[in-house]
Amino acid sequence: MPITLKEIAEKLNISVTTASKALKDYADVSPKTKAKVKALAKELNYQPNAFAVHLRTKESKTIGVIIPEVVHHFFSNVIRGIISEAEKKGYLVIILQSNESYDMEKKQLELLMKQQVDGVLISLANGTNNFDHIKKAIQQNKPVVMFDKIAKVVNCSKIIINDIDAAYNATKHLIDIGCKKIAHFRGPLLPQNSIDRFIGYKRALEDHDMKYDPSLVYLCECGDNSFEEGKINAQQLHQDFNDVDGIFINTDLVAIGAITAFQELGVNIPNDIAIVGFSNWFMSTVITPSISTIDQPGYAMGQTSFNQLYKEIKAQKYGDYVEPETITLKTELLKRGSTQKTICN
Amino acid sequence: MPITLKEIAEKLNISVTTASKALKDYADVSPKTKAKVKALAKELNYQPNAFAVHLRTKESKTIGVIIPEVVHHFFSNVIRGIISEAEKKGYLVIILQSNESYDMEKKQLELLMKQQVDGVLISLANGTNNFDHIKKAIQQNKPVVMFDKIAKVVNCSKIIINDIDAAYNATKHLIDIGCKKIAHFRGPLLPQNSIDRFIGYKRALEDHDMKYDPSLVYLCECGDNSFEEGKINAQQLHQDFNDVDGIFINTDLVAIGAITAFQELGVNIPNDIAIVGFSNWFMSTVITPSISTIDQPGYAMGQTSFNQLYKEIKAQKYGDYVEPETITLKTELLKRGSTQKTICN
DNA sequence: TTTGAAAACGAAAACGATTTCGATTTAACC
DNA sequence: GGTTAAATCGAAATCGTTTTCGTTTTCAAA
Structure with a gap:
């Protein structure tokens, strides 16, 4: 049902390659063809198939958030902060709730890894005293940032208050x-x-x-x-x-x-x-x-957490390493x- | 870095096809090979590449939720209900917040469509008095369920109170x-x-x-x-x-x-x-x-909303049509x- | 020993976009 | 006109999995 590049290419009697490159403003496509492709894409309301793009680019523009409790004034403020910043960068936010249980937290982190989110923000459950699941995620090069309820022994960025x-x-x-x-x-x-x-x-x-x-x-x-x-x-x-x-x-x-x-x-x-x-x-x-x-400052903590994660996602995409940071936000x-x-x- | 089917197949000197089928318990794979494949998959901690699976199966096991406000006792309860049910069915939940703004709501729905979530739950912004964006999503065969703040004129399932x-x-x-x-x-x-x-x-x-x-x-x-x-x-x-x-x-x-x-x-x-x-x-x-x-009943509303959406996602996957339902929950x-x-x- | 059906496997075509790299066309210059 | 460089294009590989369909193997029955 949805329009594909192939259909656009066929209608214009060009190759899929050229169509793709036209939309992404490659230098080796003539201005004329670019215009034609873009016009038709717009007319047909073409949307690139997200799954195909993810498969090629290996990123999903989605992050995961694990928090102990959604119905909670502080945490819902954090969520709001995360979502607002994420949206600016074109990222979607998956929320999971651990109910303060280590087992759930572990399962959920594994779920997020499996679904290949680009990064994870996590605030630990009260019950969590083993951090192997988080270390494992970090080991697999998945950017992870902890906020508020953190574990000092895990080597990753942390956003906290004093x-x-x-x-x-x-x-x-x-x-x-x-x-x-x-x-x-x-x-x-x-x-x-x-x-x-x-x-x-x-x-x-x-x-x-x-x-x-x-x-x-x-x-x-x-x-x-x-x-x-x-x-x-x-x-x-x-x-x-x-x-x-x-x-x-x-x-x-x-x-x-x-x-x-x-x-x-x-x-x-x-x-x-x-x-x-x-x-x-x-x-x-x-x-x-x-x-x-x-x-x-829940809202600010959410924003800061996302931005730090974003930095690390970008860095690791281009192969550079960023030293984990611990950012302490002001309280009053x-x-x-x-x-x-x-x-x- | 992550293990692929191809690697498993090579290690066992079988084809990718057989490996794939073994893991999914196809009838035309011998019990012996099944055992071997499964064992190796477990040993290597094989996780199917989610993006590839999505591309093939055309589903992402992810739904989107648009609500006016996250920091809100009622809505955060709804979210909790949604997440809890979704998790049981293996679905992840993307949350977006419209801030009671029609423009944001529209943009966010389009974002969700582009990212190809399997379905959408939405509670309307106060500012929304045009429903074309929602009708358009429904027209494109995306299951949509409205809850709490609904529009009567839109033909989709609705979960409400009286x-x-x-x-x-x-x-x-x-x-x-x-x-x-x-x-x-x-x-x-x-x-x-x-x-x-x-x-x-x-x-x-x-x-x-x-x-x-x-x-x-x-x-x-x-x-x-x-x-x-x-x-x-x-x-x-x-x-x-x-x-x-x-x-x-x-x-x-x-x-x-x-x-x-x-x-x-x-x-x-x-x-x-x-x-x-x-x-x-x-x-x-x-x-x-x-x-x-x-x-x-915020929590129950979240649960009911997801379950209704789930029903419609399943139905449309198998090509059957389900009549939109309006479910009214009890208040006290x-x-x-x-x-x-x-x-x- | 032949025949046939059942069991087990794999090649290859999807899914849809991206990107490399080679091929072709065009334009420009001597 | 011939040579070359620049401008355009497209074939094909790739991402990793799924699934169709044809091929091979096995083994029991005739």
């Missing part, structure tokens, strides 16, 4: 407003982000002569950063201590859960306990009190209601 | 709890959803002997269903009337904006004004008061804080 610094600033903010006993909801054990945010929290305490107390750090049993986790941890903390006056929480969603629980328990936020979250979800601006948080502390105490202490 | 009924129920709920003067924030003029929700609102009023008053319907100038829109409309309504005691609002996000504005104005929700939203965003459960709303009214009045009137 979680340690950001957590440090968040915690310092609590100290600055006068909190004396600061807890931390740190989320799951594994991903580097959790670890780094924990480190930043601890370092801020130590730098300000507040001793670090492991019993003030609440883990997440469920494995995900959920609203429920915030509620449960808040209730637990309420039982354990009555003198905690500040919490640095891993994620805004968890913070919202915590605030909800505290409100039910009659704890006033921020006067009894001040809270700083992380990520700047939209929700944090509209809840009462609004949540002080770290703005995590947003001071809002959950840390604006109205009574002096 | 916006009229849902809006009717939402409005009726306000009537049931005793509201006497019910306003409506209807969002942008154009998309069918807005129209239908408005119709449901109006019908509910008329069925319950409450006269419909156009001045109680607030449009959206900005063109999108935003938090800001909710605030502005709420402020305007507060100026215009002091006896409105219920509002049916097009979208939860707008409802949240409205609630925020009302709280700043000292209007009590739900006692002064009861509010019903639409879509059941996660946010609606955690805000105070929690918002009564219509649960819109969720009664929450924003309609639970604590004082009698």
Whole structure:
């Protein structure tokens, strides 16, 4: 049904070769024939068969993205950033969701390799502690860029924020407003982000002569950063201590859960306990009190990730090697209601 | 670099033909050769060249999805539903975002056609009032399924909810709890959803002997269903009337904006004004008061949409025609804080 | 031993575009 | 007119797989 080069060539009594070259402005086609071919191509609305082009050129103008969770304010912003940049360069974006599962992530990466995308962007699942699947992809010369949830041991470009610094600033903010006993909801054990945010929290305490107390750090049993986790941890903390006056929480969603629980328990936020979250979800601006948080630039991260990947795709196409880069994006502390105490202490 | 059939064939001193057939369990290959080929293929980790397969089979095992906005609770749920079903059938999903713009939507559909995806799922942009691009795709025998934001005049399968009924129920709920003067924030003029929700609102009023008053319907100038829109409309309504005691609002996000504005104005929700939203965003459960709303099954809509598209892709592959279907998914009214009045009137 | 059918294999033509390289035509100059 | 260089063109190989259809081999029945 669709028009092929062959048909165009036949109608004009020229060879397929010439038709092809005419459309691509080769020097060895006369202006006259070029004009004729182009005119007819336009008239018939000729579209080169993508599959044939891919087979010859060995590229598909498509990249794959693997993320833990699509329905997620931060990640959907990243996706938007990726798509917007990719579109500018004529690339399409395949999205896969690992559901924070290592097995799925592995399977999906293999699927992308099989479908021969030109490159892969990946943000690791919480469950991933083996990186052979990624190393294997890199070994097969497939450009791979990791973003946000990365593995330090894998030798590829990485687009991240400085979680340690950001957590440090968040915690310092609590100290600055006068909190004396600061807890931390740190989320799951594994991903580097959790670890780094924990480190930043601890370092801020130590730098300000507040001793670090492991019993003030609440883990997440469920494995995900959920609203429920915030509620449960808040209730637990309420039982354990009555003198905690500040919490640095891993994620805004968890913070919202915590605030909800505290409100039910009659704890006033921020006067009894001040809270700083992380990520700047939209929700944090509209809840009462609004949540002080770290703005995590998802959209920019998506853009930067694609552009880095694009650079590497181009490089490897022309056979040059580019040294993997680690790009750190800026975050910002947003001071809002959950840390604006109205009574002096 | 990657292994090809030819290499396998050479190593085993058989023809490419036999190797290919062995891997696909053709009857005219002896069990012995089959075993040998399969073993070697596994050993060398042979992956068929996807581009070559696509060229031969004329299918790419890839579908395209065009949605107005990725960062959106409902749509990201739809995406998740699509991806999860697609994966089961071995399909990859390309996501494109129209930003509610007709021009982008058109360009993107053309891009997908050029890249020869096997089918397209699309939810229309608010700005789209010309459907030739979609009709053209259908004419070229590309399976297309529309979901949520559809155009009635296009002859293809559609996966929707019954916006009229849902809006009717939402409005009726306000009537049931005793509201006497019910306003409506209807969002942008154009998309069918807005129209239908408005119709449901109006019908509910008329069925319950409450006269419909156009001045109680607030449009959206900005063109999108935003938090800001909710605030502005709420402020305007507060100026215009002091006896409105219920509002049916097009979208939860707008409802949240409205609630925020009302709280700043000292209007009590739900006692002064009861509010019903639409879509059941996660946010609606955690805000105070929690918002009564219509649960819109995004995940199921994604699944259903893909499965319908899959059916049509299969059908057209084998040359049969399937009559376009319109599937209506169930919605549910969720009664929450924003309609639970604590004082009698 | 011949015959015939069934089993096993492979040559070759697709799929549609790209690109190399050789062939032909045209134009230009002496 | 003859020679040469430049301008145009096209045959054919290639990308890797699939599939048709004809060929060879095998083996049991006659």
